[in-house]
Each structure stands twice: as structure tokens, then as C-alpha cells.
Amino acid sequence: MFAHIGEDYVVNSSELLLIMSYDIFMSSEDNLRILESLKNEDRLVVINDDLKKSIIILEIDGRLYAIVSPVSSTTIAKRFLNFNYYVDNYLDES
Structure with missing residues (x-):
């Protein structure tokens, strides 16, 4: 499944490890x-x-x-969840 993350970019969920707020991520020296x-x-x-x-x-x-x-982490997470919900419901109706 894929989710739009801004401009012309989409992410494949099979490659996804982490979605996090930029400000929180940048507050850690290890993350920097x-x-x-x-x-x-x-x-x-x-x-x-x-x-x-x-x-x-x-x-x-x-x-x-x-x-x-430029898209918030919660919005991206919701896009993944909504896509999954849509596909599950679509497949159930078939």
C-alpha cells in the first residue's frame, strides 16, 4: 500500500520503518x-x-x-490507515 507524503512523493508501506514529527526527531543527538x-x-x-x-x-x-x-506525521499515518480500511472494505464487498 502507498501513501502520499507531499508534492510528487509517495511511500510504500512495505519499506516504512518510522513516521515521526520532525521537531521531536530533531531533539535527539543520536537522531541528528x-x-x-x-x-x-x-x-x-x-x-x-x-x-x-x-x-x-x-x-x-x-x-x-x-x-x-511538509505533511504532518499524523496525516501521513491516517493516509495509510484510511487506504487499508478502504481496501479491506472493498474486498469484503466483492
Whole structure:
């Protein structure tokens, strides 16, 4: 299942490890080091430099990637839940 996370970006739930508020994530020194490492390895995408509401951590082919999104973490989580609810109900009706 996929969820839209801002502009032209969607995330596959099978690759999703974490959705978190950007401000909370950035309050940890360990998280800052992780983000800096991902940035140095070109595995960090910032969708909108002016609006940073959430961070999404993905594992793709055994490697971590991070996306900073202008969409709130609760909205992204709801998108995953609503998609799952829609698919479950659609399949039940068939």
C-alpha cells in the first residue's frame, strides 16, 4: 500500500520503518547523527526546505533512507490507515 507524503512523493508501506514529527526527531543527538550520516550518503530527501513537519525513515534493499515531508506525521499515518480500511472494505464487498 502507498501513501502520499507531499508534492510528487509517495511511500510504500512495505519499506516504512518510522513516521515521526520532525521537531521531536530533531531533539535527539543520536537522531541528528543518523540524519547527518544519511545526508552525507545522499540518502536524505527534503521535499520542502521551508516546511518540515515530519520525517519518514525507510528501509530499501537493506539501506536506510530518510524523507523530510511538509505533511504532518499524523496525516501521513491516517493516509495509510484510511487506504487499508478502504481496501479491506472493498474486498469484503466483492
